Amino acid sequence: MKSVAIAFISAVILSGCAASGAKHATLSSVASFSEMETKIAQWGDAAMPNTLIVMDDDDTLTMMDCPVQSDPEQCQYIGGPAWYAWQSSILNDPTNPYRVAKTSDDLLSISALLLGMNNMPYTDPDIPKVLSDLTEKGARLLVLTARGNSNVSATESQFTNLAVAQKDFLSFVKDNALLGTQSRIASIAGPVIPAACPAHIPVTYQQGVMYVSGQNKGDMLKCLMAITNVNNVRNIVFLDDTAANVQDVYKAFENSKNLNVLALHYTRLEAHKNALTQPAASSLPDNKYQMKANARWRALKSMMDQELLRPNLPASN
Structure with a gap:
């Protein structure tokens, strides 16, 4: 009888939470992305007009091209986030033959240059259909990228x-x-640090894309929501290939009383990224992807050094 009573009380409590709209x-x-759509389906189609889908860009929406993962000749890493993470890890090692820059600023400059020179395909062929289906049901979109203000032009070009739904993806x-809330359009004059926002670098919101310069994505999402029309948003889906970003968004909203938040770690490219960043540094000469990335960079740098009269490129090592 006691267990039955406990079960009855629990059911009443849960029922009360649902009735009060507990989040x-x-x-x-x-x-x-199809798996993401399946998880979102738990809320039902009626919830879609109250749903905001927030997506990272690099290695979530788009990636440096890699048609055949098993063939380094056909897989470009340079300019992508795995390449940037790898280069950051060897930045202070002057003995490493694969190092492309000596300082973080130089590495950022090289990364921005490479971004501006590349088009990037979708990470998942299902992306256009999934996002088209969800927006037809009323869901809204936000791209929340770690890229900075200097990457706006490259991102918009990419x-x-x-293509998606007979439009270009940016449109x-x-x-x-x-x-x-003030501009009434999908952009805000900036770069700007919104009031009461913990940003230490100005952010940009342009054509539905927020550029946060590597700052905490949970904090930055809250900052944007404070200055945009989110009155009817009840559900947020956040998708990012970096686990730390997913944790940051989860922590930022875990105590929210007004929102359902589904923070999703996107794992599609885990093996792809690990192929470059693994094995450990001591085995670098054995990693064929690192060798090819190094060869691509040196060939590109050599061409620019030869053909540009005043190249602004840092010296390796």
């Missing part, structure tokens, strides 16, 4: 060269984006 945050992972995001 919560959840951590999970997916390996595809997004313009991707598609803009048409389904949050609007500024």
Whole structure:
């Protein structure tokens, strides 16, 4: 009888929470956009007009091209986040033959240069259909990228060269984006640090894309929501290939009383990234992907050194 009573009380409590619209945050992972769509489906189609889908860019939406993962000749890493993470890890090692820069600023400059020179395909062929289906049901979109203010032009160019729902991806995001409470459009004059925002670097919100310069994505999402039209947002889905970013968003909203937050770690490219960053540094000469990335960079740098009259490129090592 006691167990029956406890079960009855628990059911009443849960029923009361549902009736009062109690919200919560959840951590999970997916390996595809279709898996994300399946998880979102738990809320039902009626919830979609109250749902905001927030997505990272690099290695979540887009990636440096790699048609055949098993063939280093056809897999470009330079300029991508795995390459940047690898280069950051060897930045202070003057003995490493693969190091492309001596300082973080030089590495950022090289990364920005490479971003501006590349188009990037989708990480998942299902992305256009999934996002088209969700927005047709009323969901809104936000791209929340760690890229900085200097990467706006490169990002917009890359997004313009991707197709979705008979539009370019940039237009598609803009048409389904949050609007500024003052601007009434999917952009806010900036770069800007919103009031009471813990940003130490100004951020940019342009055509539905927020550029946060590597700052905490949980904090930055809250900052943007404070200055955009989110009055009817009840559900947030956050998707990012970096686990730390997923944790940051989860922590930022875990005590929210007004929102359902689903923070998802996107694992589709884990093996792809590990192929470059593993094995350990002591085995660098044996990593064929690092060898090819190094060869690509040296060939590119050599061409620019030869053909540009005043190249602004840092010396390696």
